[in-house]
Amino acid sequence: MERKIERYCVPGTVEEAVEAIAGKDATLFAGGTDLMVQTRSGKRPFTPLLVNISRIAGLGGISTDGDRVRLGALATISGIRTSALLKEKAGVLTEAADSFAGDQVRNKATVGGNICNASPAGDMIVPLLLLDAEVELASTAGRRMLPLCNFFTGPGKTRRERNELLTAIYFPIPPVGFAAGFRKFGTRPAMDISIVSVGVAATRDDAGWKNVRAAFGAVAPTPIRGTRTEAAIEKGGTAGEIARIAESEVSPISDVRASAWYRKELIRTLTERLHHDVFET
C-alpha cells in the first residue's frame, strides 16, 4: 500500500513551493495531523514528492487586511482559539476552534489543512461558510480566489488543482449587528469527530435579520450551506418551522458514529436551539 517517497522538500517561500509542485504529484503537509493518520491507515498513499509547507514565510498569521480578515493558511487552530482579533470580530470561529480536537492537535493542526483535508465534518469549515470566506490559491500562474462554498466537491476532494497551494482564507469583517453561533455534537465537549455540526449567522437591522447564513457539517458529502433554512430564517419563521426545514435539506449517511435518522434528529434539535440562542435572545 505504501508508495515510495522519492523526494522531500521544505520550501521557504510561496514561490519556491509552487515551483516545487508544478507538474508533480505532490503531497503537501503543514501540521501533518490528518496526513499521518491517513497514510498510516493506508487510506491515502504517499506520492513521490512530499512537501513540508510549514516553514513558508508569511503563510501564517491572523490579521485584518482593509475591510477583511486574513487567516494565513498556517494559522493553527490554537492560534485561532486564542486570537483576540477573532474573539472580537468573529467569535463563531473562536467557538469552533474551542471544540476542535484536543490541545495537542490544535497546537499543530492548521486552518489551511482543515480546509484542504475537506472532511464533511471539518470543524473550521462550517463557521467559515457562515462568514462568506474565500480561499486564496497560488500556482506558478499566479493567484486566484475561490468562494469557500464552491471549494468542496466531495469527501476529501476540492477544486484546488494539484499544482496549487492554499495560501490564505479571507472573509469580510462582520458588520455591527452581526450574530452567529456554532454547535457541534459529539459525545464529549471536544476531541470527537463531529456527528453533526450546525452554524447560523445573520446581521440585524431595523427590519429584522438580513444576510442570513446557515451551514451544516457531517450531513452531506461536503460541508454545506442550507439555503432553504436561510430563507426561512429571513422570512421570520418560528424556530420549530425552521428546524424542520433544516432537517429536510440535509442528506446524512449512516456510519460508525451515527445513523442517518439520528443525524437528522440532531440537525433539527440543534438548529432549533441555535435559532433560539442566536436570533431570539
Place this chain on the structure above:
Amino acid sequence: MSLKHEISFRLNGKPATLSVAAHNSTLELLREKLRLTGTKHGCGEGECGACTILVDGISVNACLMFAVDCDGREVTTIEGLRAEKGLSELQKAFVEEGAVQCGFCTPGMIAQATHLRNTCPGMNREEIRRGIEGNLCRCTGYKKIVDAISSSLEKRDS
C-alpha cells in the same frame, strides 16, 4: 526503503543530527531509533495523548508529527522534563496527590501539564480539565491528576 532525510535538532537540550525515513513519525524516531521509551505509544492517531512531547515549548502528539519536521526545532520529551535536581514541582505533585496508577498516561500528562503551566499559569480546575482533554487516563478518573496539576500551580521550579 523509503527516502531518508538528514535532520538536525535539539533534543532535551542537546544537539542531535541523524537521518530519518521521510514517512516516519516523531514517535517512531524517539522510541525506535533513539530508544527514548518514556514517550508512550498508545493509539497512534492523536486520540490518547500518551505520546505528548513539547516542540518549541508547545505540546503536540509525537505520533502525528513527521520526524523530518523536527529539523531545526527544540524537542523535549519526558526524559528532559525533570528538574535539575530530581523531580520537578509538577512531578512531585503527581506523586503527592496519587495521580499515578498504572503510569502509562503519566509521561504525556506531565508533558501536557507542563505546557499548560507555562501558557496559562492562572488556570482553574475547569480550565485544567479542558487542557487535558486530549490525554486519556484509564485508571484515575482524572480527579487526582487535576488535583496534582492544580496544586503544582502555586509552586515554581527552583
